[in-house]
Amino acid sequence: xxSRLLSGTVDMLIxxxxxRGDSYGYQIAQTVMAQxxxxxxxxxxxxxxxxxxxxxxxxxKAYWVDTSEGRRRKYYKITPKGGAALKTKREQWSKFASAVxxxxxxxxxxx
Amino acid sequence: xxxxxxxxxxxxPPRDDEPANLRCDIADxxxxxxxxxxxxxxxxxxxxxxxxxxVLARFGNPHRIARQLWLDSMKGRIMTQRILIATNVILxxxxxxxxxxxxxxxxxxxxxQAGLVAELRTTMGQMLDERTVVLAAQPTxxxxxxxxxxxxxxxxAVVDETDDDPHERSSQHLAELTDNWRAAFAAGNELLSLPPxxxxxxxxxxxxxxxxxSSRQQIIKAFAFSVMQDLHPHMIDVMHLGMTDESPxxxxxxxxxxxxxxxxxxxxxxxxxxxxxxxxEDRPQQEVMVASLNDWVNRLExxxxxxxxxxxxxxxxxxxxxxxxxxxxxxxxxxxxxEPLVQPAAEPRATQQQVATVKGALARIGEMKPDEAYxxxxxxxxxxxxxxxxxxxxxxxxxEGEQHAWARDILxxxxxxxxxxxxRDMTGDVFTLARVLASYxxxxxxxxxxxxxxxxxxxxxxxxxxxxxxNPLTGVGYDETHDGEWWKQWxxxxxxRYPEPARSMAIPDLGxxxxxxxxxxxxxxxxxxxxxxxxxxxxxxxxxxxEYGYKLIVVLPGGDGSDDFRFFVGEIQEQALPEGYLxxxxxxxxxxxxxxxxxxxxxxxxxxxxMQFSTEQFIEAVIDDIAETHELNERHIYALGWSSGxxxxxxxxxxxxxxxxxxxxxxxxxxxxxxSPAENAKGRAFYILHSPDDFIAMRFPxxxxxxxxxxxxxxxxxTYDGGHGWHGDVFGMIRHGIEWLEQAGxxxxxxxSHSSSTGGD
Numbered sequence: 123x124x125s126r127l128l129s130g131t132v133d134m135l136i137x138x139x140x141x142r143g144d145s146y147g148y149q150i151a152q153t154v155m156a157q158x159x160x161x162x163x164x165x166x167x168x169x170x171x172x173x174x175x176x177x178x179x180x181x182x183k184a185y186w187v188d189t190s191e192g193r194r195r196k197y198y199k200i201t202p203k204g205g206a207a208l209k210t211k212r213e214q215w216s217k218f219a220s221a222v223x224x225x226x227x228x229x230x231x232x233x
Numbered sequence: 234x235x236x237x238x239x240x241x242x243x244x245x246p247p248r249d250d251e252p253a254n255l256r257c258d259i260a261d262x263x264x265x266x267x268x269x270x271x272x273x274x275x276x277x278x279x280x281x282x283x284x285x286x287x288v289l290a291r292f293g294n295p296h297r298i299a300r301q302l303w304l305d306s307m308k309g310r311i312m313t314q315r316i317l318i319a320t321n322v323i324l325x326x327x328x329x330x331x332x333x334x335x336x337x338x339x340x341x342x343x344x345x346q347a348g349l350v351a352e353l354r355t356t357m358g359q360m361l362d363e364r365t366v367v368l369a370a371q372p373t374x375x376x377x378x379x380x381x382x383x384x385x386x387x388x389x390a391v392v393d394e395t396d397d398d399p400h401e402r403s404s405q406h407l408a409e410l411t412d413n414w415r416a417a418f419a420a421g422n423e424l425l426s427l428p429p430x431x432x433x434x435x436x437x438x439x440x441x442x443x444x445x446x447s448s449r450q451q452i453i454k455a456f457a458f459s460v461m462q463d464l465h466p467h468m469i470d471v472m473h474l475g476m477t478d479e480s481p482x483x484x485x486x487x488x489x490x491x492x493x494x495x496x497x498x499x500x501x502x503x504x505x506x507x508x509x510x511x512x513x514e515d516r517p518q519q520e521v522m523v524a525s526l527n528d529w530v531n532r533l534e535x536x537x538x539x540x541x542x543x544x545x546x547x548x549x550x551x552x553x554x555x556x557x558x559x560x561x562x563x564x565x566x567x568x569x570x571x572e573p574l575v576q577p578a579a580e581p582r583a584t585q586q587q588v589a590t591v592k593g594a595l596a597r598i599g600e601m602k603p604d605e606a607y608x609x610x611x612x613x614x615x616x617x618x619x620x621x622x623x624x625x626x627x628x629x630x631x632x633e634g635e636q637h638a639w640a641r642d643i644l645x646x647x648x649x650x651x652x653x654x655x656x657r658d659m660t661g662d663v664f665t666l667a668r669v670l671a672s673y674x675x676x677x678x679x680x681x682x683x684x685x686x687x688x689x690x691x692x693x694x695x696x697x698x699x700x701x702x703x704n705p706l707t708g709v710g711y712d713e714t715h716d717g718e719w720w721k722q723w724x725x726x727x728x729x730r731y732p733e734p735a736r737s738m739a740i741p742d743l744g745x746x747x748x749x750x751x752x753x754x755x756x757x758x759x760x761x762x763x764x765x766x767x768x769x770x771x772x773x774x775x776x777x778x779x780e781y782g783y784k785l786i787v788v789l790p791g792g793d794g795s796d797d798f799r800f801f802v803g804e805i806q807e808q809a810l811p812e813g814y815l816x817x818x819x820x821x822x823x824x825x826x827x828x829x830x831x832x833x834x835x836x837x838x839x840x841x842x843x844m845q846f847s848t849e850q851f852i853e854a855v856i857d858d859i860a861e862t863h864e865l866n867e868r869h870i871y872a873l874g875w876s877s878g879x880x881x882x883x884x885x886x887x888x889x890x891x892x893x894x895x896x897x898x899x900x901x902x903x904x905x906x907x908x909s910p911a912e913n914a915k916g917r918a919f920y921i922l923h924s925p926d927d928f929i930a931m932r933f934p935x936x937x938x939x940x941x942x943x944x945x946x947x948x949x950x951x952t953y954d955g956g957h958g959w960h961g962d963v964f965g966m967i968r969h970g971i972e973w974l975e976q977a978g979x980x981x982x983x984x985x986s987h988s989s990s991t992g993g994d
Contacts, residue, residue, distance in 0.1 A: 142930060147262060148269040149928035149956070165293035166266065171301050178305075186261075192626060192665075193268065194261040 132172045133181075134215060137208040140182055140200040147173060147196070173198060181207050240264065243296035244303050249413050250310045259302050263295055271692070272958070277792040281692025282713065399427060400435055407439040410448040417448035421455025425465060433467040440474050449478060450486045457490035461554045466518050469494055476506055493551040494522050496529035498543055522551060523561045530562075534570045544574070544593035553600040568603045572611050575624075585954060592627045599631035605639050608632065613643065623954065623961060629665045638673040645670060645681055652685045652694060653743065654804070663693045667702030676735035679706055683724055687717025688743035758796075758820070761858035766845060769855050770799060772806040772816040774863065779813040784869035785859065786810065786971070787817045787852055787893075791876025791900070794821025794833045809967035811975075815863060817855050819848075834874075834881040838907030848881035849888060856892045868894055871974055873967075875899035876957070880907065883937070889913045895920070895974040897967075900927055900957050903937035915945030918977040920970040926956035947977040 139150045150173070151166040176182045181204030187195050200208070240260035247256070267288055274284035289295070304311075406420045424432040436452070443449050456471040465471070472494070475487025488499045491506075499506040513521040532540035551558045562568070574594040598612070608631070615628040622628070632640050648666040670678055682702045686694045699720075700711040709715070709723065721740055728736050761767035773783075788805065790798035799818060806816040821833050824843040828835070834848040835841035846854075852872060859865065870892050874882035879901020886896035887908045895918035905911060919941050923934040934950050941948040951970070953961050 142932075145928070146265070148266040151266075152928040152957075153930070166270070166291050167263070167293035167295060167298040170263065170266075170298055171305060174302055174305060186258075189265070193265045195265050196258070196262045 131215070132169070133176060134208065134211040136169065136172055136176060137181065137200060137204055137211070140198055141205060141208055144197050144199045146198065150198075176204065180204070240295065240299045243299045245300070248307070248310075249415055250314065251307065253414055255303065255306055259299050259306075263299055263302075267292060267295065273792075275692065277795060277797065279691050279797065281695065284692065400431065403427065403432075403435045404439050404442075407435070407452075408442045410443055410445060412445045412447050414447055414451050417443075417445070417451035418455050420448075421452035424452070425455060425459055429466050432465070433470055436471065436474065440478075446480045446482050449475070449480070449483045453483065453486050453490065457493070460493055460550045464518075464551075464555060469518050469521060473510065492543060492546060493549055494518075494525065496525045496540075496543060496549075498539065501539065519557060522555075522558060526552075526558065526561055526567075527565050530565050530567050530570055533567075533574075541574075541590055544597065545589045546593065546596075549597065549600060552597060559601050562601050563603075568598065568601060568607055568611075571598055572607075575611060575615065575628075588623045588954075591624050595624060595627040595631055599633070602634070602636060605637070608637065608640070613640070616643070616647070625662065626665045629669050633669045633672045635673055638675065641670065641673050641675060641678070645678065648681075648685065648698075649743075652689050652698075654800075663697035664701050667698045671702045671705040674706070676706055676731040677738060679703065679731070679735060680724065680738045680740045682706075683717065683720040684741040684743050686720055687740070690716050759858065761851070761854040764846075764854070766822040767851055767854050767858075768796075768820040768822070769858075770796070770802070770818040770820070771859065772803060772818070773810070773814055776812075778864055779866070782864035782866035783815045784811075784813050784866050784975075785815045785817065785856065785871070786897075787819065787855060787870070787872045789819050789821075789834060789848070789852075789872065789874035789878030789881055791874070791878050792833075793829050794819070794878060796820045805964065805967060809964040809971070811968070811971065813866075814971075815859065815865075817859060819851060819855060822851075833877040836881050836884040836907065837909075838884060838904075839880065847884075849885045849891075852881070852885045853892060867892065869975060871895045871897055871971070873897040873899075874901065875959075876901060880904060884908045886917055886919065887911060887914045894918065895977070897970050897974060898922070898934075898937070900924065900929060901933070902929055903933040903940075905936075905940055911940050911944035911946070913944075914941055917946050918974045919946055919948040920973050920977075921948065921950045922953065922966060922970060923950065924953050924956050924960070926954065928957055949973065949977070 135154050136150060139145055139153050145153065147169055148166070151169050154169075173182070177184055177198070180201060182198045182200050184196050184198050187197055189195050240256070240263060244256050244259070270288040270292060271284060274287045275281070278284050278287075292298075403420070403423055406423060410417050410420060424436055426432075427435070440449070443452070453471060453475045456465055456468050459465040459468060469491075472487045472491050475483050476491070476499070478484055478487070484503075485500070488506075492498055495506075495509055497505060497509060499509075509525070513524065516524070529540055529543065533544065552562060571594045575591050575598075595612075595615075603611075612628050612631050615622055615624060616632070618625075629644070631637075632644065644666055648663070648670065651662045651666065667682065670682075682698050686698050686703075688694075695713060695716055696711060699709075699715050703709060703720070704711065707723075707727070715723075724740060728738075758768055758770055761769060788802055790802065792798070802816065802818045806814070810816060821829070822844075823829055824835075824841055824845070828841050828843070832839055832841050835844045837847045837849055840847070856865070856870060872882040872885055872893050873896075874880075876899070879898045880903075882896045882898050883901075883903060884907065885891055886893045887910070889909060897920045899922040901923075919937065921934045921937055923929070923931060925931055931952075938948045938950045951966070953966060955961060
């Protein structure tokens, strides 16, 4: 996939996953890939700077959990501010996609 | 932990203004991801190096990412520091300029003043001379003026010198503290090094002068950590400073540390702190701690939830590190109170809270170091239940240390079991068993460890046993090239430095045991209908044919669906299946190099361009093939698939025509648009197993149950803890699911091309 199409959508993908429940980095990466059927060929590690940025922005907050394997695992939870940001981004994406499809004559695909 | 160590070296050198936990947090988070990914890869390959390469290929450069996270976090501080430095430089230059100007002004001023003084003196001298002349001319006795005195001399300046006094020094250090956490912690340790009464007096005197919250926190921490060695007799008094501090953040730290002393969580009951303090006023600190421990144990025994909640603390350092507290705990009877609390660990459906409580109780037991009789009675049953227990690791850790060397043979046998007959991801189990065994400091373990490495030679043993087991006993550092053969060579060259009987021990040959186990799997590879791409293993065919024919489970493994799963599948057949079952393990065909990464089991609804047949056709062909040589009980033919093996099981069981009477699906998605209409599944049974912690959302299995039930099938969803993968009582869960299928399944629709054999239950 052209990586330029992905630019700016990573935040939305992460927030979308978190909107369905608290999650941790590996799980988020796997969910994005499973639900997109691997279409987004993200390097798994590239999620982490985005996750940390979202945390600093207050769109999600983090907490640590001890796993049964003796590791610490950092979970993320979407905040109300993050939920609002996700809603905005979804609307923006929808308008963008619709506009592009309109130009390309592909509006019937959305039906 | 191997991944974790890598990150420490990847980050820039520590800075004074760096948050205390930053690097540890980054390393822990990324290491957890990589470890999860490693476990995923090792399900589909035995080659640890290949697995690691795959993990890194998907993850990216972990060092770069760690550095980026660190930099992103420190950016603000670095910029602030740079601005501060620049400001300081400017200020310094300005100060120097002002100083130079001031010096020159003073110098000029002095000269000017000196000139003035000289003139004044001259003038005064003249005046005095004149007055003397005048007075001399005056008649005596009338307004006689004194004889002019000499100009007074200016006394020399007196310079004070300050004595180098510890009180002054520490006070000054405290007053000068900024938000540099290291300096604050050092100041706290400086106070600890003073005589206790002096240290606490200085701290009380200067507490209000410590400006920064973080500094006050660090000082509290320094005193709190004294519990690990020489407990400061005024630790509670220092915590009182924290509890009465104006900053809630300082109070929070003090409350956390007070748990080790008061055995209460005052965060939930802040007013309770004052009551506790009044109750123990004027008592010596040790007495307060023992009395508080006693109160807590009484509440624990009474089932008080707040007392039980405290049990779930990661560590109670006062119990762990203070002999008088361990002795008090024994005398009060804490081990006996904890004994019933660890029993829920044996329950296969223990809740998360119960598991957390058991883990806490085990941690307290480990801290108290009870005797062998207690450990055999309480801990060994948990450990012996096997690696499927959710608290297996915590129970094992209580056996760490030479005092528990009596458990050596039991744990060594367990390690053999885990390595030679793996039931699930064995990483944590091997690491923990090896570490606990190594803590017994018994060199006769070395040949056994080496034998296990040689028999397995995967990441789990080369690293797990190599680092956690062999390194403490040999001093040899971990190296991924140190496989079984390397260690055998090493033993031959180095055994002489060990005492008998270790020195004379040969390395056991476990290779024969592994081969025997493979034979014991009782499986052979067949080709359904002679089609070389339709390969499958058949288990259980040696058993006598049951009265109404064999029941059959067709297994589609997850991951890459390869033959590597034969050991695990063999264990399913041996440990999970009721009597009278055959088990067929399908081996996923590889149509081209790209296919396994995309679609392991292509179906009618999810095709792969180069596939020669769908997985639905494969399953049916295998059933037909087995039916050629074995009488089958048509009422009990099920497909079982997990992860990537789940969707084709759904697809096959939802066909209009199929010999399947039910399906068992674990940790899988559900995409109904890829399957035949759900109405086809009417009368069939679906048992679905899923973990709410799985990265595959619960909505998939929930939708499956809803859709299939609405279509007239019997469907149920059972959950388990642990996320994606096999966790907990694996074979118990599988057995339970099969039993449910047997009872829930109804007669299948008679397939048009097959005749049903008479069958009974």
